[in-house]
Amino acid sequence: xxxxxxxxxxxxxxxxxxxxxxxxxAFDRLGADVxxxxxxxxxxxxxxxxxxxxxxxxGDYLRCGAIARFAPVMSAVARFAGxxxxxxxxxxxxxxxxxxxxxxxxxRPNASLSFVCRDVELVAERTDTPFxxxxxxxxxxxxxxxxxxGCYFADDELLGELEANGQIALRYxxxxxxxxxxxxxxxxxxGNVFGLMPHPEHAVDPLLGPTGGALVLxxxxxxxxxxxxxxx
Numbered sequence: 222x223x224x225x226x227x228x229x230x231x232x233x234x235x236x237x238x239x240x241x242x243x244x245x246x247a248f249d250r251l252g253a254d255v256x257x258x259x260x261x262x263x264x265x266x267x268x269x270x271x272x273x274x275x276x277x278x279x280g281d282y283l284r285c286g287a288i289a290r291f292a293p294v295m296s297a298v299a300r301f302a303g304x305x306x307x308x309x310x311x312x313x314x315x316x317x318x319x320x321x322x323x324x325x326x327x328x329r330p331n332a333s334l335s336f337v338c339r340d341v342e343l344v345a346e347r348t349d350t351p352f353x354x355x356x357x358x359x360x361x362x363x364x365x366x367x368x369x370x371g372c373y374f375a376d377d378e379l380l381g382e383l384e385a386n387g388q389i390a391l392r393y394x395x396x397x398x399x400x401x402x403x404x405x406x407x408x409x410x411x412g413n414v415f416g417l418m419p420h421p422e423h424a425v426d427p428l429l430g431p432t433g434g435a436l437v438l439x440x441x442x443x444x445x446x447x448x449x450x451x452x453x
Contacts, residue, residue, distance in 0.1 A: 227254045228269040228445035233298065233314075235260045235278035235289050240311065240422060244274045247422040251435065251442045260292040269445035270307040271298055273314025275367075275420055285328060285370045286316030295321055307351055307448070308414045309441055312368055315406075315416030324409055324416045325383065326375040331368070332399025338367040340431060341419060342394040343405050346387075350408050351444030352415040353390050355436040362433030364419035366397060371418040373400035373407070386410060391417055 230253045234241045245255045256266050260278075265271065278289035289295065295317070302308045302323055310318040318324040331337055340363050345356035356362065375383060380402060383389055391406035398418075406417030421434025 225252065226446060226449060227252055228442060228449045229254050229256060229267065230270045230272060230442070230445060231256050231258045231265055231268040232272050232274055233258050233260065233294055234274070235276065235292065237278045237280055238274050238276035238313070240275035240420065243422040244272055244311070247425045247434070247438055248272070248442065250425060251439050253442045253445065258294060260289070260294050263293045263297060265294070265297045265301055269449045270309065270441055271301055272441075273298070273308070273310040273317050274422070275312030275314060278313055278317060281313070281370075284316075284320065285313060286318075286320040289313075289317045290321040299323060302409075302414050305411070305413055307441060307444055309352060310414075310416040311420055311422065312371070312418055315418055316370065318414060318416045323414050324407055325379055325388070326373055326407065328370050328418070329372045329374050330370050331372050336367075336369040337371070337397050338365070339397070340365050341397050343391045343419060343433070344394055345390070346392055347390040347408065350390055350412055350415065350440075352408065352437055352440050354440040354443060356440070361394060362391075362436060363431035364421055364424040364433050366419050368398070368418060371400070372398045373404045373418070375401055375404075383407060390415065391419075
């Protein structure tokens with residue numbers, strides 16, 4: 222990886238973000254240059270991808286992500302995504318993307334009404350997205366979860382659309398939170414925005430445990446590098 226160009230990835234930091242540092246370290250280890258971007262910034266730097274990390278944006282005193290969607294930086298993120306830019310949301314970042322309308326569906330309190338924190342096994346449903354290209358079809362990935370409102374919800378009509386359009390990229394092997402159809406991660410209709418509830422940034426270093434997250438974040442680094450090298 223050292224002889225390949227390093228793509229530029231922005232990590233958005235909200236008040237209450239607590240996994241932004243982990244995301245920076247993970248992307249750096251996987252071969253990207255990372256640029257933290259404060260929530261009040263109205264513009265993004267020149268980057269090849271954007272990541273919204275986990276945490277408790279603005280304290281999550283309303284619905285998780287409902288306040289963060291109005292942050293000045295989110296207008297820039299929406300423009301970036303609208304232009305085809307790659308955007309990843311992890312846990313709270315997934316919630317923010319859904320609240321902002323950049324991903325379909327919503328996140329609700331866990332079916333158990335309890336906070337869950339443990340490693341879970343995921344099944345790769347799609348391996349042709351910029352976020353899962355390093356995975357094999359049906360591959361099992363292990364990553365940690367830590368959330369109280371990670372139950373993904375879509376009504377029957379939306380669920381049918383997600384299934385028909387192939388927008389379900391990851392499913393839980395054993396559902397930990399009551400998410401409809403065991404959904405752990407969904408991609409936008411155009412395929413350039415992805416949200417997942419498990420934390421890939423905590424599953425990169427083999428010294429710390431499973432490394433399934435490296436396949437997801439590494440896929441994004443690969444895709445961002447390809448876009449950086451593409452002629453304008």
